[in-house]
Amino acid sequence: MSKLLEIKDLHLKINEAEILRGMEFSLAKGEVFALIGPNGCGKSTFAYTLMGLNNYQPQSGEMIFKGEKINDLKINQRAQRGITLAWQEPARYQGVTVREFLSLGLKSRDKEVTENKLREALDQVAINPAQYLDRFVDRSLSGGERKRIELASLILMEPECIILDEPDSGVDIVALNNIANVINYFKKSGSGILLITHSEEMLEYADRAALVCAGEIIREGAPSAISDYFKSFCFPCAKAEDCEKEAAS
């Protein structure tokens, strides 16, 4: 599979604290690559760095998307090239309807907005268009509803690389099934998915996985092997020497 995204020796410090310490991996088209690790290990920070959020500018290393170094691109420029991020806690918007919100991604990528497209995207995430298109994307939506609308907006945007940050956090079983369906949908359409999670259950949707610890990837391989290792050595966190011994064996 051809490389869609390459991360090379990425380092990020925030207020003198070293958060990312040489992150390095690649993602292929149509591949689901999971980054798993305990809370605070730098997974979400990596997601924000890849998306180019304010204050997440790496000091060294390279992020290469479709052969282009994107380190200096703004968030919207990265999005226009085909990268997007689904936040762990999607933002809510007073006075912005689901219809308007879903249309934004289409418009920004110069795609025509049609009622059919909006309805089909909502159908994909089991949201009834008639009931939701004119509702506001505000606090009146439950966490699960908001996440499903976020996924519908990704479907419409048709990104080539999607960063899903903790997609299963705070969602009900319906939304969880939708997440699985949407991951499969994107995989079939050839998009690369970076699945960021601290839950080993999510690894079943991945083709490959890596374990992140203290800002670096310490192990990469088949999802089942990474899941076993994660369960055995991260809860509670094994001491560094235990990790090293296990790794050596």
Place this chain on the structure above:
Amino acid sequence: MNDYQMMVDAYKSAGGEDIFADSEVAHLVLERDQVLGKHGVEGLKVEADKISPGAVKVKITVKAGYKIKNPVHMCFGVLPKEGRQQIDMVVKIEKNAAVEVRADCVFPNAVQVQHIMDAVIEIEEGGSYIYKEHHFHGDHGGVEVIAKSDINLAARGQLVTKFDLLKGRVGKIDFDYEAVIAEAATVEMLARISAQADDQVKIREAAHLQGKDARGILDSKIALKENARADIYNELTADAAGAMGHVDCTEIIKDQAIARAVPIVDVRHPEAKITHEAAIGSVDSTQLQTLMARGLDEEAAADVIIQGLLND
């Protein structure tokens, strides 16, 4: 083209509906002190008379028990670059009557225009008055609006006021609304304003929940940029058992704009409750960056957030 047609055209350009030929829709059209059009319907009386140069007295009466089917449309304005319009308005909603008024105030060419509204509103028991006021002041910032309302809402009555000025310049706005609310009556006062350049917005809205189980909401949402300034004084008092209310003021600022919110909450009965919330700041960065991750540039993303806030 005559003044009437010019006013109607200005009204339509500002987003007003084309209703003036509909005999089932009551309306009133005023240009400065000229009464250009006036129409009532059964149960609703519209009176308008020039009382002095630049000033008109308007009286709206809805007879007891009448629920007026179609919203009443009012179009006020000044067409030339300079001028003055003073409206002394008396609104009387009799017992169990109901009406909705949509007022469009248009000053499309204003360079130096003053619009003064002095209203006395009386809503009798069980009456309902919904007043939606939309302003368009043009691009010069040459409009000064001074509006004062004294409102008396009787038992089980309803009052909703919604003011919006979302396009073009504001110029200067100075509102002072005061409402006394009786038993089981409800009041909602909403303001949505987008200000820029050296626009100045001053709003004082006060509602006094004096009757048992009275309800009140004062909600202002203001977006400011460049050198605009807003001072919002929302005052809600509760003096009776079961009286409840909420004061909410949200202001988003950019550039050198200045925003000030002064919520006053005064509760004088142990079974009454009032809450308040005020937020002033720039556009939320998570909201902004989420939209940018959909491909919008920063300015377009901020516009979506601000317009959403003002449309809420």
